Amino acid sequence: MRTFAVPLPTDELLSTMESVVGVADDVEIAVLARAGEYTRFAGGAIHQPQDITEVQYLVRAIVDGHACRRATTVAARLADTARAAAAAARARAEAVGAPGTADVAGPRADARTAPVWFDDVALFDTGVRVGAARDAMAAAAAFGGTAAGMFGRAVTQQAVVTSRGLRRATVATEASGALTVQVGNGTAHWIDLSRSADRLGLGRSVSATVEQAVAGSG
């Protein structure tokens, strides 16, 4: 089974970003990466199990106060992307012929934030989610009903580097669940999103949703 890991190694990522911040008067590189796994089920089957990794490197280059943005999904293209952003900003500055007002951020003191990484999400893997989906469908079927929903987890990674010395990166876990149970005329919905898989209370939430649908059918 797949290892639960950060999409891009943080130190390597920051070094790559810092290597291209000199292409214009000022440059801001922002990276958003997300590795998400989703177990979607409906009609008595797991119909859309997904493992999706998304990455975007966004470059904002500034020349004489005029900004242009270019983005790419792969690190190998980052240098070319940065140069293209700088060339576009330079062309816009020349076309306007007067200084603009665009700027980038400098270093800032770390703000106090709540924890965003929870190890319990590593245990909420595909096998566990498949079992939970099977249990939810069986619980609804026991009352002659149906269950449709999604159980998922993700790691989200953000990093920002600017030519003014800002250098920050963070990674966060995410666990989510959504369920629609229909028993006769009764329908119940549940949805939750948390940094921690344990805080979803998945078993209790599924049971409660089935009970509510049964109560509403009556």
Add this chain to the structure above:
Amino acid sequence: MTAHDWGDLAGEAAANAVLDTVLSAVDGVGYADVRLVEGEELRTYHQLGRDPVERVEQTIGIGVRVLVDGAWGFASMPLADSASATTAARRAVDVAKAGVGAGRPVRLPPREPASGSYATEVRIDPFAVPTAERDTLLQRTIAAARVPGVISVQCGVNAKRQHRHFASTEGSRQHQSLVETGGMLVTLAAGDGGLQRRSYPDSFHGNTSGSGWEFVLGLDLPGNAPRVGAEAAALLSARTAPAGDDDLMIGAQQVSLQIHESAGHALELDRMLGDERNFAGASFISVADVGSLHYGSPAGPDELRIFGCPCGKGEPKQWGFLSHAAAPLLVRGVRTGVA
């Protein structure tokens, strides 16, 4: 040099090498398909009193879908290096194996492979239009929309180009190079304590077409700008519609939105089958209703016909192939009041 000569996946040969790598890596599964998409999107916006905003986003990625012992698996990721293809294939198989036996097994009906290539007909490559020409068009539009009462004007143009490649274990192999181009204008008017908005050619960021820069020129944003601004200002003093029963005439843009919401979504097969019950929603139409459900008011017109056909040159949206479907595809949504 054409509008489709760009990027790493422009040629069928480069794409076929990756497609073959994936199909080899998933050898032995019940079914598999792989999609490669390389895209580039350009957006330029001008707004009254603000610096222009220009953004170009490039993407390149791979998606692999497999069926293992009746269980689906899917994985997608950026096509970052030569290992991405096999990594995506392995992850898709792992996902599928984890789901074997967890629900009703999927059995695909036999289908004939559909192969070929398709390219959007483009007269003027929107990515070859100089920045200065785009800026001039948008600046003229803003100036023309500044009629009395108008306090804000935003306009923009966008262009998107993609190489889409598809292959399946059924033998389908499809190569498409697509271009879409669009434009938009929004005006805000204020007065007498009120604020009104008018847009062109549609709301939701205007409109786009499966064609080149000629579509933007055809919109004539500067020529329509005075009318759009004047209509926003006129709404400030427009009377409120009287209460009561009466006939209502709605414009073409609203009719298309009505069809989209009331007929289009209702006829989406994944809604009809219940697959989207927990997310996008279900439908009042079931598969058993097809061919017998009377759609619309009994007092309405005898014949209501709705067709969707993204298969012809010059259509607002056009593709040679839709996902794994054989092409061209004609969608017959509603005819003679029966869904």
